[in-house]
Amino acid sequence: MTFLDKIILFLFIGLFSFLSPVDGNTYPSFPFQNELLMTGAYPEVIEEFSSHSTLGWQLGSPIPEENGYPDRWAHCGSGVSRGLLWLFGGRTDADWKFLARVGTYDPFEGLWSLDYPALGTGRAYLAGAANEAAIYALGGTDESNVYIENAFEGLDVSGGNNWISMAHLPEERSDGAAVIYGDSLYYIGGTKSIWTPDAASPVIAETNLWRYNMVSGKWITNLKPSPIGLVYISAAVVKGKIYIPGNDLGSKTYIYDIASDTWLPEIAAPESMLPSIYYQCIAVGDQIWRIGGLVMEGGFAVTNEVWVLDTVTGLWSKNPSSMNIPRMSFAAGIVGTRVVVAGGIKEIVVQEDTHVDFISTNTTEFLELADADSDGIPDLVEQAGCTDPNDADSDDDGIPDGVEDANRNGTVDQGETDPCDRDSDGDGIKDGTELGYSLAMVGSDTDLIKFQPDLDPATKTDPLKSDTDGDGLTDGQEDFNKDGRVDYGEFDPNAWSVYYVEQGATCGGREHCFSDIPSAITEAVTHVLIKVREGQFNKPVTVAAGKQITLSGGYNSAFSANPGETVIPMLTCEGGLAGLDKITIGTLSK
Incomplete structure (x- = not known):
């Protein structure tokens, strides 16, 4: 490289280090949102990265082409939901199209699918988040890049059309x-300015921390701001704390405690852990884990390194398994027992005229995590939670831990049974029994000794709803012996089993209300409990063959207690x- 070349390169790098005062700190501007050429051969030539290869990370299926263009999905939103890594928005190779x-x-089948509704507008540099119900796209820059x-x-994600x-x-x-x-989504930092070559227009890192309540649909903006402005970042949550593993100013890890609305003392990084931006952070x-990114010290270079923070000890260490391919601005997540990365930019090349080429990659990689009991949950996740990494059914309810914790994140999320509680809804019936797990189905x-196999697996009840049929009796009260089968004398937990009788048929507005007992018995198909108002009823009662009633x-008028007595003239049981209970009979015949 000639001396002039070095001067040109120095001037270009100087653009990356232009500083702007924000909250007493200085923040560099980065020209990654300009119309810069993105190049790269397709299909990917893996051999050129042999110096970065490790035994740990394995290559997966490449991102497919669309309309003849390889799609690298750089600067996109991403998240994991229902066993899939989702990518949305971003930029592609074709003239940096948004x-x-x-x-x-x-990552287990190696299959890509593009058959999903498009975002309302094309955009890049957005933030993405996901749970088992939906994926979310927040902010970004539109097609004009202005x-x-x-x-x-x-x-x-269950099939939304738009x-x-x-x-x-x-x-x-x-x-x-x-x-x-x-039930909350948090948005941290970012910027509301766009870099331009004009030194008067620096990128300003923001300190905002906003919470979106997914129940009320409203943003809360008065949370405590971050200690410094944070931009070009990624974040993850561990046990109620949000971690941001550094930004362009350094590798300090910023920690927000959700419960107390407090930023905790930062965690320092070892000297060998260089500051990085456009990395991915996962829990x-x-x-x-801080994966990849653009390292800023001593120039700039895309890295393949993986750094791991033990949140218990507060210590960072370098994972011995680095990615095969360096990458920044990519998608990442943990899907079951695999850490997955896809797409992004693998190299930045500064030309002699200070023109910049962003060399992209269409590759995917995954790192298989240890799973001693083969329940689909990584040992690291089980060790951090309540399940046993050496027992595939920790609570002995018949259901494997990896089925109960469907997204395998170590947290009991909405719609999941608790892998550490064999009776999640507290109705007295084991979760596996409610879901139809027979003796032949359990591992x-x-x-x-602790689990009761379902003796009628063709019928199931809801393990997250103590009263599946909503009739006022818990499933355990209806299935007396809690074996999953409706035995003689038991109520059916899947059929309404409580009827009400009151002269005038008001019953406080309740359903299944009758003015006399014979009408209620006629309506009954399965074994039913008939609650009757106190007082005298004049119609004789007959229980025909095949009927079971209590x-x-x-x-009382509220049907909340039965301190009184009900009198009927006659009870005849014809098979x-x-x-x-609290029934006085004038005449009893059989």
């Missing part, structure tokens, strides 16, 4: 981070079965 498209990758978005969209516009971000943002915890059990790790009398 994308509205959406795709998924199954306007920064405040758009917030969500897509129902992205739904949510309450807009409180302000325009790009290059921030988003995470979901419980693996009690660990935070060797299930303790049959008559409980003496109820049926009747049980009585």
Whole structure:
């Protein structure tokens, strides 16, 4: 390289280090949002990265082409939902076109799918988040590369036909981070400015921390701001704390405690862990992983390194398994027992005329995590939670831990049974029994002394709803012996089993209300409990063959207690079965 070449390169690098005062700190501007050429051969030539190869990371299926162009999905949003890595928005190779498209990758089958509704507008530099219900796209820069978005969209992953516009971000943002915890989504940092060659237009890192309540659909903006502005970042949550593993100013890890709305003391990084931006951050059990990114010290270079923070000890260490291919601005997530990365930029090349080529990659890679009991949950996740990494059915309810914790993240999320509680809804029936797990279906790790196999697996009840049929009796009260089968004398937990009788048929507005007992018995198909108001009833009662009833009398007007007595003139059982409670009979015949 000639001396002039060095001067030109120095001037270009100087653009990366232009500083702007924000909150007493200085922040460099980065020209990654300009119309820079993106190049790269297709298909990917893996051999050129042999110096980066490791035994740990394995190459997966490449990102497919669309309309003749290889799609690298750089600067996109991403998240994991229902066993898939989702990618949405971003930029592609074709003249750095902004994308509205959406795709998924199954790292176990090696399959890509692009058959999803597109975003409302094509945008890049957005933040992405996901749970088992939906994926979310927040902020970014639009096709003009001038306007920064405040758009917030969500897509129902169970089969939504369109992205739904949510309450807009409180302000325009790009290059921030988003995470979901419980019923809230958090957006951290980012910028509302776009880099330009004019030194008067620096990128300003923001300190905002906003919370979106997914129940009320409203943003809360008065949370404690971050200690410094944070931009070009990624974040992850471990046990109620949000971790941001550094930015362009350094490798300090910033930690926000959700419960107390407090930023905790930062965690320093070892000297060998260089500051990085456009990395990906994921949570693996009690660990935070910082994967790849653009290293800023001593120039700039795309890295393949993986750094791991033990959140218990507060110490960072370098994972001995580095990615095969360096990458920045890519998609990443943990899907089951595999850490998955896809797409992004693998190299930045500065030409002699200070023109910049971004060399992209269409590759995917995955790192298989240890899973001693083969339940689909990584040992690291189980060790951080309540399940046993050496027992595939920790609570002995008949259901493997990896089925109960469907997204295998070590947290009991909405719609999941608790892998550490064999009776998640507290109705007295084991979760596996409610879901129809028979003796033939359970594995060797299930303790049959603690588990009752379902004796009628064709019928199931809801393990997350103590009263599946909503009739006022818990499933355990209806299935007396809790074996999953409706035995003689038991109520059916899948059929309404409580009827009400009151002269005048008001019953406080309840359903299944009758003015006399014979009408209620006629209506009954399965064994029913008939609650009767106190007082005198004049019609004789007959229980025909095949009928099972329990008559409980003496109820007050609210049917909340039965301190009184009910009188009927006659009870005749013609092959049926009747049980009585607080019923006085004038004449009894058989």
